[in-house]
Each structure stands twice: as C-alpha cells, then as structure tokens.
Amino acid sequence: MRCDILVVGAGILGLSSAYHLKAENPRKRVVVIERLRGPGEGNTAKSEAVFRNAFTSETNRVLASSSIEFFKHLEREGYNLRLAFTGYLWLLSQEQFEGVGDAIRDMQREGVRLTIYQREELERMIPRLATSFEGDEEAELLGLPPIDVGLLAHNCGCLRAEALTKAYESMFLKLGGEIHYRVEAKRLILGAVDELGLPGEPHVWQEPRVRGVETDRGVIEAETTVVAAGVWAGRLLEPIGFDPCMRPKKRQIFVLSDERLSVLFDIEGFNRHRVLPFTILPKCSLYLKAEPYEKSVWVGCSDEIGRAFELEDDPQPELEYYKDDIYPILMKYLPCFRDVRPVNMWAGQYAVNSFDGHPIVESIPGLIYVGAASGSGIMKSDALGRIVAALYAGREWAELFDGSRFRVSDLSIYRRRTERERFVI
Template sequence: KTSVDFYREVQRGGVDLGMRYVGYLFLVPEENAALMRNAARELRAMGVSVDAYERLEMPIKLRVSDDEEAREMGLSDVAFGLLVRDAGIMDPEKLVKYYYEVYTREGGEVMFGTKVESVVFSPKKPLGIPGEPFPWQDVKAVGIETSAGLVEAKNIIFATGAWTERLMDALGFGLPLKPRKRQVFVVRATGELEALLRSGLADREYSPMIILPRGVYLRPEPGEGTYWIGVSDRRPFRLEEPPEPEEALWRFGIYPVLTKYVPAFEGRMPQNAWAGHYDENVVDYQPVVDRLVEGLYVAAGTSGSGIMKADAIGRIAAYLALGREKAELYGGVVVDSNVLRHNRCFEEERLVI
C-alpha cells in the first residue's frame, strides 16, 4: 500500500506514471464464494473499498454450465463479481524512467549493457596469505567483477529479478527464488470489445482488470485501445534467454476459457505478444530482502507483484544496507528492516547435524 501511495503522490506532483484506478474485478467461481465473501469482509474492515456484483452490465457470461464444452472443461459458474475499487494499472516504463531520472540527477551512475560476472569477497581480518579468503575466515563483499571491469563498493544489493537464482547459486547462497516465464497477448478492442473496454464499474470510465476463473486475466490498456491478456499457468521453473511467447498457449490455454466467459473474444487473434519472467519466491510468494554476508544483500522474489511493492522493497533494502534496525516507508509506516528475511517463515534450527 505504501508503494502505491507514493506513486499516487508522484503523479499528483505532475509526473505521468500512467496510473488509472480502473479497479480489479474478480469473477468468483461458486466453489470459492464463501472464501471470497470472508476475504471481502476482511478487506472492508481494513478500509479497502470492495463491491460485490451479483449481476454485471457487461458482456460477460456468469453462467457457463449450460455449455457442454464448458462442462467438459470443468469451468464453473460465476457466483458474483468482486471489485476492488482502488486497484488499477500503471505504465512500468514510465515508473522506471522516473526512478532513473531521480537517481542520475542525484549523481547515481547506470551501467547499461554490463554483465555481472562474480562478487569479490575479502577477509574481514586479512592475513596477507595468497589465496585468501579461506573457508575458516569471516568474509565481506567488497565489489563485483563485471564485463566492464571491477566495481568496488561498500554495499552490494542484488535486485536482479529472474537472474537472482542463477547468481545466488553461483555464490553458494541457497534462496527459495526461481524464474518462471510469463506471457502477454495483445488483442485490439474493436466492436463488442470496445464496448467492454468502456464499461467501467463504480463510475469509472474504463473496464476494470478482469480476473476470470482458471487464472486468465484481461488488463485494459485504454491508451492504445487494447486488452493485454495472460494466464497464471503452471510451467517449469526455468530461465529462457530470450523468452518467447507461445502461440499454443493462446490457442489452447487461454482462448477456450476466455471465450466461454467473454464471448466477444470469439474469432479474435493477438496483434502482438511478448514474454518475460517472474522471479517467484516458491515458499510464500512474497519478496525476499535480506543480508547474506557483510556488504552483500538481496532484494528479489517479487512473484509478479513487484511493481506494487517496489518502493517499499527499495526502502527496506536501503535501511538494511545502512545497518538500521527499522525501515521507514512512505507515509511514515515503520517496519523491522529484516521483516522480509529469507527464513522468516521458519523457526531457525539451533543445531543441525
């Protein structure tokens, strides 16, 4: 929440981040209705604006059980739509541009096209013996070897997304972070789809982001008159370089579900598509921000929601690297700097045999 509040303040200050509060509309299948009604009550108790819709004035089918193909696919009827009002969309490139400009204006340097090769470690108490550091010596990170040469630093923070697992494995740090490919397919919103794009809820001008049963989602992109469509499919954890979109995922993984709930997509094909990676924390799907050894830190594992948490993650990582026990987030919220440590979900063993 603090990250989104910060972005909102930046946009109010005159920097266009492409923020639109279109809302998130979850089409809740009947088997999850009780669970989601409880979740809605909890959100309202926290002050989050949530609306439930038994009917929708949108070209969306809530009842699909009368369709033989839908029954064969195991698709459920929708019990109700749950709208989270203050959720929305923004332009990631504009947000990155904002941080880049602030960082470089303050004297920061960005090294584009530079590959990280390894981390340089030094003993905390050097003895001047060739080959240091040895396994019995306490070490600290003092720099990184890159394709552009050695970069020395007092503190090194790996905010390396999908490449974090590979880099950490090479350094001998086992973290529960893995890359998984995700794909986006872009469909032009013409005809009935244009009507859907402009059918906002709760007095909003444009369609909310719609999350269908089975993990298919539709993200409106009003500026270009399109929908960005994807699915949270289970696939192997693997880093693909470069990642490529798969036409088969659209045809067999997305299209059959999409057209049952939103018939206006029948016969539509993507005009564009791309792929990238999530860096998933396979334990609890929340970020890891932690100190590995003196001078070496990691901030990763955002599991697909990094943009919503990025400002808070950055602030926690900065306070941790500065040796502070507490981190102050935007709006004055204070948390422990180690609140996102990698072993937070477990009681640490005192003796391992």
C-alpha cells in the same frame, strides 16, 4: 572502479533501491550497472504492470499500499506514470466466493475498499458476459465455473512500468547517481572481512564479505553490493553459496486490439475510465487488463504445474498457448473475444518464491539481496527500495511513504516473519 554502493540491475527494484539509497546517502557514490541498454528492459518491461492493495496478509498490504501512495505522489510531482485506478474485479462462483468469505471480511476490516456485485448486476454492466454454461458441453469439458459474484477492489489498477522505472532513473540521476548500461555483472567477488592476503580466501574460519563485482568491462569494488537482478540473481548468488530462494518461470502476455473489444472500453460504474477493471476469471485465474490509454486488452494466465522452472535469457511467447489454453476460456466468458487474434505478445520470467510468495530482502557482509516474488515487483517497488535503504543503514524499521513502518528483518530469509496470503483465487 570503486564506489560505495553498487546496485546490480536497473529494473524496477534496482532503480527504486538505488534512488532511496542515494537519497539517504547523498555523499556516497552510488552506481547502478545493467547489462541491457536502458532502464527496466528486462522483466520489468514485460510485466502486466498492475497493482492492488487487496490482500489479507499485512506484509502484502503494507508494502503495496504505501507504494501505490508513492505512485500517486509521483504523478502529482509531474511524472506521467499513466496511473489508472481501474480496479481489480474478481469474477467468482458462489463456491469460490464462500471460500474467500473470511478473507474478504478481514480485508474490509483492514480498510480495503471493496464492492460486491451480484450476477445480474454484472450481466447488466459487462456486455455479453456469460455467467453460466448449462448444457454447454465444451464449457463442461473445460470445467468452467459459473459467475455468481463479482468482487471489485477499488484502490487498484495499472500503470506504465516503463514510465515508473524511468521516473526512478531520473530522480536517481538528479541526485547525482550514476548508471552504466551495457555492463554485465559476471560474478561476485568474495573476500574476507579481515583479509590476510592468503591464497584461497575466504577460508572457512574467516568471515566472508562481498567486495564487489567482476563485470565484462572490469572489476568494480564496492563497500556494499546490492543484487537486484530478478530471475538472474541466482547466477550471481548461487556461486557464492547464497540461495535467492526464488526460481524463474515463464509468463506470457497476449495483446488484443480489435473493434469487437470496444465494448470493454465503454463500461459504466466500475471506474472513471469507463473500462473493464483488471479482471480475473473464475477459471485458471486467467486475467485481462483493458489498458485505458491504448484501448488494448492484455491477457495472461498463471500456469503453475506444467510450466517449467528454468532460467531463459530470451523466453518466447507461444501462440499455441493463447489458442489452446487461454482462448477457449476467454471466449466462453467474454464472447466478444471470439476470433480475435493477438496483435502482439511477449514472454518474460517471474521469480517465484514457492514458500510464501513474499519478497526477500536479506544481507550478508558487503551484500544486500532484494527479490520480489513476481507479480509483486512493481506494486511493491517503492516500499522495497526503502527497506533496502533501511537495511543498509542498519535500522530495524523502515519508514514507508505513507508513514507506515515495516520491520526490515520480516523479509529476511533467516529471520522471516510473514503471514501467508489467504486471498489467492
């Protein structure tokens, strides 16, 4: 098979890229291949699926804000993404709050809508929230900071990852794009820009060019191959000597659904859904999402040192991780979780860019690689798809949905220009 553009991976980034590439190049044959049976069945489906615009780094802010605007647009166009602007709520100790004081002022100056709550207000608004643990030996052992301040970012929330992925799939198919599920890319085919028909090409004196992909169903030749394979990108890229600069790490989500948690779905003042916002506790960045449509709570925690970098094809959630690591913290701050057990749980993998945490969009002849440092894939998906399309077209700047412009090379590996995110708690 031959095509103009071959996209490897039908996760959120692959489909966003495929859609924008096809939209800009309607006459080109754009083909997506995916080893799984449907769109977004890899790590996209396993994501927490939340989004925020509250960042200090302009890179983060522009990529996320424009994507969020596009999500709203999609809902207006009739795609039901279950978009819910429940907000992000960081619960902070006074010390933590002071540590991010500059970052908060910078975000406000950049127009990020934030509200600050004092402890008493939080206690009034969130039923049974524990804000201090004086005399509680267990809490001391756990090293739990008190909650002195709440910081709410408004233009943030959650959506259905599956629905967003399917929206891109459907728009791409409508434009005449092709998707082949259950086709697995095995290796990239590397040739030379000027092939001579010699054995062993490309030689070091030739300019290498990716010519397509060998799949389990045969070879697909393409003018341009877009690798949007998430944590699996390395399996394709490393053999040709390209470092995706991201490493896979397991992340787990535990779903709780219980009458005792109903208090979290009847909270006034934060959002029109009357639910607890996506909330980040002051210990271990433990986070919980009150899913407003299903009335379930999704809980997760970013474990850094102590959680291996390794590629797993079928990562498994660990109930012990919930019981011994997450639950003790959760239950202290929010006693409504006492004795509530997960009704569902799963594990996916993050692609972690340890250097600066930002996405990567890079090209070499015949190849474009797009990788979103995880936690970012969904919330920046639309902007990244447009940046891939701009890179394909050879434009220096990508125009994003909200009209903002983004310099394509800023996400390059070799010509990178990103600012470190300072709002990390």
